[in-house]
Amino acid sequence: MPLDLVLRQGRLADEEGLVDIGIAGERIAEIAPAIVADALEEKLDGRLVTAGLVETHIHLDKSHILERCDCGKGTLAEAIAAVATAKRAFTAADIHARGRRTLEQAIIQGTTRMRTHVEVDPRVGLKGFEAMRRLKRDYAWAIDLELCVFPQEGLINDPGAEELLVEACEQGADLIGGCPYTDTDPDAQIARIFAIARRFDLDIDFHLDFDLDPSWMHLDEVCRQTDAQRWGGRVAVGHVTKLSAIDHSRLATISRLLADTGIAVTVLPSTDLFLMGRDQAHHAPRGVAPAHRLTAQGVTCSLATNNVLNPFTPFGDCSLIRMANLYANIAQLAGAADLRTCFDLVTTSAARLMNAADYGIAVRHPADIVVLDSRDPASAVAELAPPLFGWKRGRRSFTRAAAVLHHPTVA
Numbered sequence: 001m002p003l004d005l006v007l008r009q010g011r012l013a014d015e016e017g018l019v020d021i022g023i024a025g026e027r028i029a030e031i032a033p034a035i036v037a038d039a040l041e042e043k044l045d046g047r048l049v050t051a052g053l054v055e056t057h058i059h060l061d062k063s064h065i066l067e068r069c070d071c072g073k074g075t076l077a078e079a080i081a082a083v084a085t086a087k088r089a090f091t092a093a094d095i096h097a098r099g100r101r102t103l104e105q106a107i108i109q110g111t112t113r114m115r116t117h118v119e120v121d122p123r124v125g126l127k128g129f130e131a132m133r134r135l136k137r138d139y140a141w142a143i144d145l146e147l148c149v150f151p152q153e154g155l156i157n158d159p160g161a162e163e164l165l166v167e168a169c170e171q172g173a174d175l176i177g178g179c180p181y182t183d184t185d186p187d188a189q190i191a192r193i194f195a196i197a198r199r200f201d202l203d204i205d206f207h208l209d210f211d212l213d214p215s216w217m218h219l220d221e222v223c224r225q226t227d228a229q230r231w232g233g234r235v236a237v238g239h240v241t242k243l244s245a246i247d248h249s250r251l252a253t254i255s256r257l258l259a260d261t262g263i264a265v266t267v268l269p270s271t272d273l274f275l276m277g278r279d280q281a282h283h284a285p286r287g288v289a290p291a292h293r294l295t296a297q298g299v300t301c302s303l304a305t306n307n308v309l310n311p312f313t314p315f316g317d318c319s320l321i322r323m324a325n326l327y328a329n330i331a332q333l334a335g336a337a338d339l340r341t342c343f344d345l346v347t348t349s350a351a352r353l354m355n356a357a358d359y360g361i362a363v364r365h366p367a368d369i370v371v372l373d374s375r376d377p378a379s380a381v382a383e384l385a386p387p388l389f390g391w392k393r394g395r396r397s398f399t400r401a402a403a404v405l406h407h408p409t410v411a
């Protein structure tokens with residue numbers, strides 16, 4: 001098959017030396033030290049090449065609403081209440097416009113795959129879901145967007161919510177999520193979410209154990225149900241900040257259980273840092289689950305953005321490289337191997353969490369390629385390497401202008 005494009009002399013994360021990558025149509029057709037072809041060329045000058053950053057957990061529907069919310073405490077309860085109030089004024093056009101702004105920012109930050117959590121309940125109805133379906137269709141040229149519908153304000157305590165979730169699943173939601181900590185009957189919610197997942201054959205992604213009291217965990221029930229329903233490999237949990245409040249021995253036990261059961265973990269450093277430990281007047285804990293330790297025990301993990309400019313996280317630029325750097329900083333990681341793990345948590349490991357079998361720079365895979373201004377993954381995390389340009393299925397999807405330094409002219 002003739003090549004349409006050859007990317008010259010890029011550096012793959014796992015290989016010594018530089019390679020050329022040949023693209024035919026939407027796929028990678030050849031990877032070799034020197035490809036001979038009559039095709040368009042792009043020089044990569046030894047820069048690091050990835051299949052793109054992978055965002056496993058972000059709320060596009062409630063991004064960019066900070067100015068509408070009057071928050072002073074910075075607690076989880078306040079954030080949920082403020083967004084619940086703001087949500088009543090959401091329209092599909094408003095959700096679409098804000099979601100689009102966030103999604104475009106993520107694309108420019110080198111993200112090529114994304115799972116977004118979409119709130120569905122009797123107040124907002126399916127407005128968010130409909131807006132996200134449009135975004136998924138409109139931006140398929142740049143990013144694969146998965147829609148995970150979930151009830152942020154409870155399920156058992158919220159009559160009508162389950163019917164709407166089922167309706168969204170009937171209309172093509174990609175997976176289903178849960179949020180047991182806001183439910184009056186958390187175990188019953190977990191059971192209902194598994195029942196819907198079974199009915200529609202969907203993977204599950206829970207918001208879970210979002211506090212620092214390790215004396216009890218909803219994770220136990222999720223493990224039990226995952227095992228009972230034989231849903232291993234199809235369940236992810238986000239936050240699990242309780243795991244930051246236990247010692248290494250208990251963490252090792254839970255890690256083995258998660259790895260054996262097939263439950264993946266997404267850690268959300270920015271949100272978890274911002275919301276946890278608010279009851280401490282000083283010496284506040286970090287409240288971020290140790291993704292690198294879980295990874296070392298065989299748990300599939302990712303680092304993700306969660307929220308952008310809303311009461312849950314009043315910051316954000318959709319940069320997953322920044323999130324990996326933030327995590328490395330707060331987890332006190334420095335060596336090349338640990339920084340490499342952080343890179344994997346926003347690329348290969350994140351793709352594994354999403355069960356994305358065709359992710360990676362490999363022959364016959366989609367030509368999803370992002371070039372970072374770096375020589376290796378550890379340096380990319382340590383130095384916050386900017387993504388410079390990328391392709392989605394063989395088509396150029398973004399370019400970031402390189403910074404220029406204007407030295408004074410020497411006479």
Ligand SMILES: [Zn+2]
Pocket residue numbers: 057058059117207238306
């Ligand atoms: Zn979330």
